Amino acid sequence: MVAFGKKLKERQYPEWQRYYINYKLMKKKVKQFTQQIQAGAENRRHVLKEFSRMLDYQIEKIVLFLLEQQGLIASRIEKLGEWREKLLQEPDIAQVCELREAYREVGKDLLKLLYFVEINAIGLRKILKKFDKRFGYRFTDYYVTTRSDHPYSQLQQVFKHVGIGAVVGALSRNLADLQDRQGSYLSIYDQPAATIKDPVIDSIKAAVDRLTHSTNFLHFLGHHALIVQEELPATPSEDQAAEESYHFMSLVLNLVNTFLYMVNTYIIVPTADNYSISLGAAATVCGIVIGSMAVAQVFSSVYFSAWSNKSYFRPLIFSSIVLLIGNTLYALAYDLDSLTVLLIGRLFCGLGSARAVNRRYISDCVPAKTRMQASAAFVSASALGMAVGPALAGVLQTNFKIYKLTINEDTLPGWVMAFLWFVYLIWVWVSFKEPIRDTDQEHTEQEDLLRMTRLEDGLSQPLLLSSSIEQKLQDEDGDQDVDGSEEASEESHKPVTSIMSAYRLLTQSVKVQLLIYFMLKYAMEILLSESSVITAYYFRWSTGAVSIFLACLGCTVLPVNAVVGNYISNMFEDRQILLASEFLVLVGIVFSFHVINPYTVVQYVSSALLTFVACEVLEGLCAMFED
Structure with missing residues (x-):
């Protein structure tokens, strides 16, 4: 994976390079401060004061350059205004078109300035987070609060975007007026903003939104889906290329695939124990029947991920065919009286999991400005499928025969899903559009998946410094290149040739997170797969009652993510939420064990709900936890 510092430098405009936040220098200083404190050479208070001073210089540099550029853009708009006044007196269609293009050029330069602001904001957030992590101190809260509340705050100059807003307003008004010269004299203040359509203005508004709007819930959902957008903003040319290759119906098909797969996973949970008994096995074998799909998914994620490097259409077609076969085998197992066929059917269903393709499509093919909404839709589709699956099983209560085929509550989920995957197969074949790929693109699969999010955390705006002071600081440190301990080594960029070589590349924190992820999935699968057995044994619940219970659990996913993403994540650190969830x-x-007589419905439901909700929060946190 390419180091963040290198990616940050690659996204910088060369002519403005000295005005960007010096991320490498700041990171080097963080390391030096850490070593000095550990050696007892510096006290913590002095380090906080010195680091604050350095950040103040960085912020000042960026803000002063930002104000200078805003002034130049404002001056250009003023000159174009003089030209516009002349055209009002002597109309000329050719010159009106030329003037409109001139305004658009100014808009493109403003968009370039917004990208400059956004990159600096991301660099600042990263360095503040690194400082907090190294020192175990919530320096970010102190720094942002003291700097933003000050009457002479330079941070507020960037945070409020007052100057940029005024420039956007001027461009919007003039472009709208030039766009509609056929007799309309309405301004942007007299009509809804949505009626003013111009690609440049749309791009500018999207960039401003990323800097001013908090998107914590979408951020949390995006990470929950393991769809991580680029922290660094895409360039205008990249945005345009993404827009041209974007196909909405193909996105819908990927989301439908996600939904159907989750329905397929959970539709058999309420009836798997009865199905196992009818085939002569113990009721507890339902855990193997349900879990076999997840085991097979481990292998499918590997080849589908590799396949998605070349195509999205073919993996979706293959997935649909395999799932159609798997569900048919699952349904036929009853009449064949074969537990083996039942397990093979579920293994086929797991081998047909295209969730890796669904995530990859959103990461690669959805434009940046809508990618977080798409990733949120991915999680919503998964959650909806998790709720609909058991609920649908509760509805499919019937018993009859068609020739020699038995249709009952055990086999009907298989037949229904086989039919739905057949319909989906036809839909994909007719409607899916394979995106155009850039053959010269050298991104690895990991880089493609790690598209960074431009979410703003309220006050997570850009900040900056004075070039002379920065140069002095640079001279003090000599070479500003990154330290080897923090940047990815050359070895880490080499292809992985074995499982052990991949394991050695993992940091300790990543290993811990993978262990947590495994354990939470283990706990959740046990909870869901054995729910029908436990409730039947202790409470004599019917299939319908189990279905309602599991559907209610699935319905908690989005509300829980909303609360965590919008409120709890703003009140506590990620590590605190992680520990509390564990x-x-x-x-x-512990509360789910039968240690108190009698074992009541309230005890079981409460323990199951607590375990399920905490696991859902953990899953999202493990995905968004960064080293």
Whole structure:
């Protein structure tokens, strides 16, 4: 994976390079401060004061350059205004078109300035996060609060975007007026903003939105879906290329695939124990039947990920065919009286999992400005499928025969899903559009998946410094290149040739997160797969009651993510939420044991709900937790 510092430098405009936040220098200083404190050479208070001073210089540099560029853009708009006044007196269609293009050129330069602001904002957030992590101190809260509340705050100059807003307003008004010269004298203040259509203005508004609007819930959902957008903003040319290759119906088909797969996963949960008994196995074998799909998915994720490097259409077609076959085998197992066929059918269903393709499509083919909404839709589709699957199983209560085929509550989920995958197969064949790929693109699969999000955390705006002072700081440190311990080594960029070589590349924190992810999935699968067995044994629940219970669990996913993404994540650090969630999972598991007589419905439902919700929060946190 390419180091963040290198990616940051690659996205900078060369002619403005000295005005960007010096991320490498700041990171080097963080390392030096850490070593000095550990050696007892510096006290913590002095380090905080010195680091604040350096950040103040960085912020000042960026803000002063930003104001200078805003002034130049404002001056150009003023000159174009003089030209416009002349055209009002002596109309000339050719010159009107030329003037409109001139305004658009100014808009493109303003968009370039907005990208400059956004890159600096991201660099600042990264360095503040690194400082907090190294020192175990919430320096970010202190720094942002003290700097933003000051009457002479340079941070507020960037945060409020007052100057940029005024320039956007001027461009919008003039472009709207020039766009409609056929007799309309309405301005942008007299009509809805949505009626003013211009690609440049749309791009500018999208960039401003990323700097001013908090998107914590979408951010949380995006990471929950393991769809991570680029932290660094895409260039205008990249945005345009993404827009041209974007096909909405193909996105819908990927989301439908996600939904159907989750329905397919959970539709058999309420009836798997009865199905196992009818084939002569113990009720607890339902855990193997349900879990076999997840085991097979481990292998499918590998070849589907590799396949998506070349195509999206073919993997979706293959996935639909395999799932159609798998569900047909699952349904036929009853009349064949074969547990083996039942398990093979579920294994086929797992081998048909195209979730890796669905995520990859959103990361690669959805434009940046709508990618977070698409990733949120991915999580929503998954959550909806998780709720609909058991609920649908509760509805499919019937018993009859068609020739020699038995249609009952055990086999009907297989037949229904086989039919739905057949319909989906036809839909994909007719409507899916394979995106155009850039053959010269040298991104690895990991880089393609790690498209960074431009989410703003309220006050996560850009900040900056004075070139002379920065140069002095640079001279003090000599070479500003990154330290080897923090940037990816050359070895880490080499292709992985074995599982052990991949394991050695993982940091300790990543290993811990993978262990947590495994354990939470383990706990969640046990909870869901054994729910029908436990409730039948202790409470004599019917299939319909189990279906309602599981559907209610699935319905908690989005509300829980909304609360965590919008509120809890703003009140506590990620690590605090992580530890609290782990503790709640433990409490839920312990509380679920039959240690108190009698074992009540309230005890089981409460423990299951607590375990499930805490696991959902953990899953999102593990995905968004960064080293």
